[in-house]
Amino acid sequence: xxxxxxxxxxLAALSCAAGQISIRxxxxxxxxxxxxxxxxxxxxxxxxxxxxxxxxxxxPMLGSYSVDNGSLVFHPRFPVAPGMHVRAVFRPPxxxxxxxxFEVPRPSLSSTTRVAHVYPSTNVLxxxxxxxxxxxxxxxxxxxxxxxIHLLDANGAPVTLPFLxxxxxxxxxxxxxxxxxxxxxxxxxxxxxxREMGPSIEAGKHYTLLIDRDWPDGRGAPLAEEYRKEFRVxxxxxxxxxxxxxRITAPRSGTSEPLVLDFPKPMDYALLQHLIEVxxxxxxxxxxxxxxxxxxxxxxxPKQPWKSGNYRLxxxxxxxxxxxxxxxxxxxxxxxxxxxxxxxRETVSLKFHTRSQ
Numbered sequence: 001x002x003x004x005x006x007x008x009x010x011l012a013a014l015s016c017a018a019g020q021i022s023i024r025x026x027x028x029x030x031x032x033x034x035x036x037x038x039x040x041x042x043x044x045x046x047x048x049x050x051x052x053x054x055x056x057x058x059x060p061m062l063g064s065y066s067v068d069n070g071s072l073v074f075h076p077r078f079p080v081a082p083g084m085h086v087r088a089v090f091r092p093p094x095x096x097x098x099x100x101x102f103e104v105p106r107p108s109l110s111s112t113t114r115v116a117h118v119y120p121s122t123n124v125l126x127x128x129x130x131x132x133x134x135x136x137x138x139x140x141x142x143x144x145x146x147x148x149i150h151l152l153d154a155n156g157a158p159v160t161l162p163f164l165x166x167x168x169x170x171x172x173x174x175x176x177x178x179x180x181x182x183x184x185x186x187x188x189x190x191x192x193x194x195r196e197m198g199p200s201i202e203a204g205k206h207y208t209l210l211i212d213r214d215w216p217d218g219r220g221a222p223l224a225e226e227y228r229k230e231f232r233v234x235x236x237x238x239x240x241x242x243x244x245x246x247r248i249t250a251p252r253s254g255t256s257e258p259l260v261l262d263f264p265k266p267m268d269y270a271l272l273q274h275l276i277e278v279x280x281x282x283x284x285x286x287x288x289x290x291x292x293x294x295x296x297x298x299x300x301x302p303k304q305p306w307k308s309g310n311y312r313l314x315x316x317x318x319x320x321x322x323x324x325x326x327x328x329x330x331x332x333x334x335x336x337x338x339x340x341x342x343x344x345r346e347t348v349s350l351k352f353h354t355r356s357q
Contacts, residue, residue, distance in 0.1 A: 023088045023100035030074045030088050032098075037072040040065075041093075045072065051088045053080055082106040109221035113138040115211055118229050119269035120322055121294040127203045128187045128236040130324035130331065132180040133270055134211065139175040139218035148215035149180060151200070152208040159207070162186075162200035175218060177270070187324075187332065201233045237323040238330050241267065243315055243348045253308035253354035258290070258299040261313070261350075266295040268320040275316040276300075281309040306354045313350040 020034035030051050041047055050060035051074055063076040080086055083106045090098040119133040134149075151159040163180055170179035186200045201207055213226040245264055251257035259278065269291055278285040278300055287302040317327040324331035327348060 021090065021092070021098045023090060023098060025086070025088070025100075025102045026073075028075060028079070030076075031068070032072045032090055035072065035090070035092065036070055037067050045074075048072075048092065049074055049088075049090045051076065051086060053084055053086050055085055080104050106220070109219055111221050111224040113140070113217040113221065114224050115227035118209065118227070119295065120266055121269075122266055123229070123231040125201065125231050125233055126235065126237040126323050127199050127201060127233050128238070128323045128331070129201060129233075130182055130184075130187065130320070130322065131268075132209065134178045134180060136176050136178075136217070140171075140178070141216045141218055141220065142169055142171060142175065144215055145169050145178060145180070148212040150210040150212070152210055154206045156208075159200060160197075179270075199236075203233050203235045206230065206232045237265070237321065237325065238332065240325040240330050241265070241319065241321050241327050243327060243350055246350065248313070248350060248352045250311075250352040250355050251302075251306050252357050253306050254357055256302055256305050258301045259311075259352070261298040261300075263296045263298070266322050267298075268322065269295050271319050272298055275319045277314045278302075278311060279314065280311040281307055285311070308354055308356070310351060310353050313352070314347045315350070317346045317348060 022033045024031045024033055030049075032049060037045075045065040046060070049065070049072055051063070052058050053061055053076075061076050061080075062078070063074055066073050066075065074088075082104055084104045086102045086104060088100045088102070092098070114137045116135045116137045118135070120129075146163070146165045149163070151162045153159055162182060164183045166181075170181070171177065182200050186197055207230070209227075209229040209231070211223070211227040213224075214222045216222055241263070247262040249260035249262070251259050261276070272291050272295065273289055276289075276298060278287065285300075285302055286304075287300050290299045290301070291297070292299060315327065317329075319327055320331075
């Protein structure tokens with residue numbers, strides 16, 4: 001006389017032979033159709049049914065089992081990640097295993113991220129241009145920069161190794177600004193790469209900075225569109241900025257007019273945001289900074305109206321122009337300063353007085 005368990009296993013074998021068993025993936029579960037479970041075997045349901053996530057010899061997923069509407073169901077303890085390959089194996093007694101493979105679909109991602117801006121804004125750059133700042137409208141995925149950023153010559157051919165391809169990409173804290181450095185060895189005079197390969201960009205020629213559309217953002221979606229910045233190159237700039245040549249337009253007292261500082265040539269956009277400080281009769285003045293006119297104008301708007309009196313601009317000498325020249329020092333001149341325990345913070349000052357209304 002057949003026991004109930006033996007009869008269940010025999011029916012399972014007949015169902016397998018008839019090819020009626022299938023495995024179905026549901027939201028948060030995997031279900032066996034075409035097989036009627038009875039009492040769990042001595043080794044438990046995992047001895048019959050297991051699910052594996054990923055490729056290769058991976059351990060089975062952790063989870064729980066239940067019998068629902070006459071079907072054996074496996075519930076993974078942790079959700080299966082989108083885009084993952086999953087393999088489910090059912091091993092009924094006295095019958096061949098039944099396998100099913102699933103590709104967990106990725107959510108549909110719309111391409112909304114764009115290159116918001118590339119600095120310098122100007123399309124006329126010196127031959128010894130030091131860097132680009134690439135700003136994105138949303139956080140970006142990391143580790144793909146050197147595959148997705150290209151510099152093309154006037155014929156559309158790629159320029160050979162124009163950038164310093166660092167393994168640790170230079171992203172800001174929010175992954176929305178990437179700093180791309182030209183190879184300094186092809187900028188500084190009397191350095192071997194410059195003598196052997198020449199500058200990355202040459203005076204008198206035209207180039208295009210190209211950013212591929214398929215660069216994935218932080219969600220994994222490609223950019224909404226490719227980006228191109230065309231520019232021409234002029235002679236190298238090896239003249240350090242001099243604060244004495246900058247023009248101040250003082251605001252009127254009692255107003256919140258912006259203080260305007262004009263430069264005779266474009267300056268480094270990102271450094272302009274935090275290397276100039278305004279102080280007045282009551283100390284440091286709080287306010288917001290805007291950089292305009294292709295980085296030749298710095299505007300400071302105070303949080304509180306200007307008071308009548310004398311003010312001072314303190315400018316750190318590490319402020320750079322487009323070629324990396326600091327205030328009072330060219331980029332390609334090495335200096336050997338004494339080693340100190342702290343980083344020196346040298347400044348130059350410009351004074352102004354608020355205007356009467």
